[in-house]
Amino acid sequence: MRNMGNADQELIRRVLAGEKDAYGLLVSAHSEAVFRVAYRITENEADADEVVQETFLRGYRALDRFDSRANFKTWIYRIGVNCALDARKARQKAGAVAIAEEFEEEQVAVQLADREAGPERILLDREIEGRRRKAMERMTESERTAFVLRHMEGSSMEEIAAVLGVEPNTAKQAVFRAVQKLRRSLAPLWVKA
Missing domain, CATH: 1.10.10.10 (Winged helix-like DNA-binding domain superfamily/Winged helix DNA-binding domain)
Structure with a gap:
């Protein structure tokens, strides 16, 4: 079995040789990981989805400048992180409150309730999550x-x-x-x- 880096390098070579569909294989291989990072930075599913799209669009446009000695995963992560930070700044600048975040808090409470957690545990978990979010913002x-x-x-x-x-x-x-x-x-x- 070939090393993932070698497989990525082969796909990049194919894209640059004109086989545009090969880029879809790179997207498939790395989009889930980019989404996870984007979601954890933006803390918003819709923003993370947009970040993934923007990341791979930027990656495609810049693929001819990709250094073949580099690791594609690291390179695409860097693009994704920059896109996620841009999305976070834009949301903060607009002063938008993401509705999805409110639902996420409710989902956490529901998940805890499903595990038969008591009300004290649910409140503590909400407090921990709120403090974690504030710490991440700082x-x-x-x-x-x-x-x-x-x-x-x-x-x-x-x-x-x-x-x-x-x-x-x-x-x-x-x-x-x-x-x-x-x-x-x-x-x-x-x-x-």
């Missing part, structure tokens, strides 16, 4: 991206550094700062033994 773009990639996607520091366009040590510091902000936000909820 993170810089690089901290938020680094945190999402490391703790939600399981990316290595080298991959995070490549997506952010920084040195691995700088990526590590961004993850550390993000975790510290999250810990400070959740600290009041910790029960002391």
